[in-house]
Amino acid sequence: MKEFKVTPIRNGTVIDHIECGMALKVLRIIGMADGGKAQSPVSVLMHVPSKKEGWKDVVKVEDRELDPREVDKIALIAPKATINIIRDFNVAEKYNVKMPERVVGKARCSNPNCITNQNEPVEPEFVVESKNPPVLRCVYCDRQLDDIAGNLL
Amino acid sequence: MDIVSIRDLSREQIEEVMERSERMIPYARGEKASKALDGKILATLFFEPSTRTRMSFESAMMRLGGRITDLGVPSMSSISKGESLADTIRMVEVYSDIIVIRHPREGAARLAARFSSKPVINAGDGAGQHPTQTLLDLFTIKRIKKDFNKLNVVMVGDLKYGRTVHSLAEALSSFGVELTFVAPAALQMPKETVRQVERMGGRPKLTNRLEETIADADVLYVTRIQKERFPDLAEYQKVAGMYRVDRRLLREAKSDLIVLHPLPRVDEIDPEVDGTPHAKYFEQAFNGVPVRMALLNLVLGGEL
Ligand SMILES: Nc1ncnc2c1ncn2[C@@H]1O[C@H](COP(=O)(O)OP(=O)(O)OP(=O)(O)O)[C@@H](O)[C@H]1O
Ligand SMILES: [Mg+2]
Ligand SMILES: [Zn+2]
Numbered sequence: 326m327k328e329f330k331v332t333p334i335r336n337g338t339v340i341d342h343i344e345c346g347m348a349l350k351v352l353r354i355i356g357m358a359d360g361g362k363a364q365s366p367v368s369v370l371m372h373v374p375s376k377k378e379g380w381k382d383v384v385k386v387e388d389r390e391l392d393p394r395e396v397d398k399i400a401l402i403a404p405k406a407t408i409n410i411i412r413d414f415n416v417a418e419k420y421n422v423k424m425p426e427r428v429v430g431k432a433r434c435s436n437p438n439c440i441t442n443q444n445e446p447v448e449p450e451f452v453v454e455s456k457n458p459p460v461l462r463c464v465y466c467d468r469q470l471d472d473i474a475g476n477l478l
Numbered sequence: 479m480d481i482v483s484i485r486d487l488s489r490e491q492i493e494e495v496m497e498r499s500e501r502m503i504p505y506a507r508g509e510k511a512s513k514a515l516d517g518k519i520l521a522t523l524f525f526e527p528s529t530r531t532r533m534s535f536e537s538a539m540m541r542l543g544g545r546i547t548d549l550g551v552p553s554m555s556s557i558s559k560g561e562s563l564a565d566t567i568r569m570v571e572v573y574s575d576i577i578v579i580r581h582p583r584e585g586a587a588r589l590a591a592r593f594s595s596k597p598v599i600n601a602g603d604g605a606g607q608h609p610t611q612t613l614l615d616l617f618t619i620k621r622i623k624k625d626f627n628k629l630n631v632v633m634v635g636d637l638k639y640g641r642t643v644h645s646l647a648e649a650l651s652s653f654g655v656e657l658t659f660v661a662p663a664a665l666q667m668p669k670e671t672v673r674q675v676e677r678m679g680g681r682p683k684l685t686n687r688l689e690e691t692i693a694d695a696d697v698l699y700v701t702r703i704q705k706e707r708f709p710d711l712a713e714y715q716k717v718a719g720m721y722r723v724d725r726r727l728l729r730e731a732k733s734d735l736i737v738l739h740p741l742p743r744v745d746e747i748d749p750e751v752d753g754t755p756h757a758k759y760f761e762q763a764f765n766g767v768p769v770r771m772a773l774l775n776l777v778l779g780g781e782l
Contacts, residue, residue: 444560
């Protein structure tokens with residue numbers, strides 16, 4: 326018997342195993358932060374015990390599936406997250422977010438003096454030095470990206 | 479082949495640059511003439527003032543029989559009309575065979591290299607990399623000391639912002655040099671560089687007392703503390719006069735200690751040191767020419 330802290334949803338997406346404290350940033354990525362695109366209910370569980378280890382956040386969105394670009398961004402701030410696609414109340418698909426080797430055009434460089442923050446026809450680009458915790462290094466200015474969540478594009 | 483960061487060169491390539499640099503010395507002095515780069519054009523793009531680096535690149539190109547073109551007065555050029563660096567590069571690459579760039583923004587040289595099909599050499603990008611300075615520093619030390627192993631190198635001054643010291647420290651530690659970093663706490667070597675040095679097996683010592691390090695030093699690498707880095711003048715003055723290399727300090731030094739400085743100096747080295755056998759900073763400045771000749775020759779080819 327499943328124990329639900331919120332009403333079960335018929336169709337939608339459950340983003341599970343989000344790093345504690347990152348739920349609101351995940352909402353921003355999927356465009357739900359200020360009610361923006363939300364046409365349907367979104368529920369957020371923050372700081373709930375995880376069967377796997379410690380604590381986690383969970384985001385549940387009804388009647389919506391994520392596009393790959395959103396999933397890629399979630400990987401940058403919540404590398405252990407799983408995406409569960411719910412159809413007719415059941416988990417129809419489940420996959421882990423995947424941190425790529427390179428991150429192109431998804432975050433801006435936190436170095437204000439980096440050439441990618443000028444008017445140049447290039448997308449900011451980072452090499453992933455560590456997947457968990459995520460450590461990204463700008464291929465242009467060679468600096469480590471601080472505050473990934475705050476610099477997402 | 480581009481030279482944007484010292485990390486673009488393997489250890490073998492660095493050694494090759496040093497060997498080639500040695501062979502370039504008589505040409506750099508004008509004792510021998512070369513046509514190795516006859517017909518080649520070097521474009522120098524200096525978006526920031528520089529005397530030494532620009533002149534030594536130009537001299538290096540001309541000593542190898544090549545020619546030079548530049549942006550002219552920056553205010554007259556398209557840059558002041560708001561052209562992107564990418565567009566400037568796309569234009570310059572069709573006028574030249576190799577591009578040397580100095581730019582106030584970090585990452586500018588990497589961007590230039592991506593847009594240019596011609597080789598790009600970074601002559602300094604903001605607070606970022608300055609690989610040719612690192613190579614000429616390495617060459618100077620190698621040439622005088624012969625061997626890097628077990629050498630004790632003391633770096634003093636602005637180790638936080640001084641762009642040359644970070645890559646020099648990393649490169650030296652990869653050659654097995656022992657490092658000591660002398661700076662006031664606010665200007666000490668960034669943690670990332672210290673960690674990088676440790677990863678290469680080094681065990682750098684960090685201190686703020688120059689007097690205590692001088693007796694064991696084989697190389698004293700002095701850098702300028704820049705006024706621009708400080709929010710107020712009082713803070714600057716507190717640290718500016720902290721380290722001064724003079725005859726009195728050098729009384730404690732080994733007789734074969736060498737003093738290096740990327741220049742220009744302000745008052746961190748007393749001119750009275752210039753006449754001592756320790757002073758090697760003018761030789762170091764000259765070495766900019768053979769080292770840059772070696773790089774141009776390596777990248778563009780051509781028989782000496
Ligand atoms: N119909 C539903 N409505 C709302 N949430 C659901 C629904 N079905 C499953 N979930 C939630 O989706 C997540 C994944 O469900 P699943 O049944 O696969 O759990 P699990 O076996 O613990 O998976 P995992 O190993 O990924 O933790 C859980 O957080 C679960 O509470
Ligand atoms: Mg679970
Ligand atoms: Zn950058």
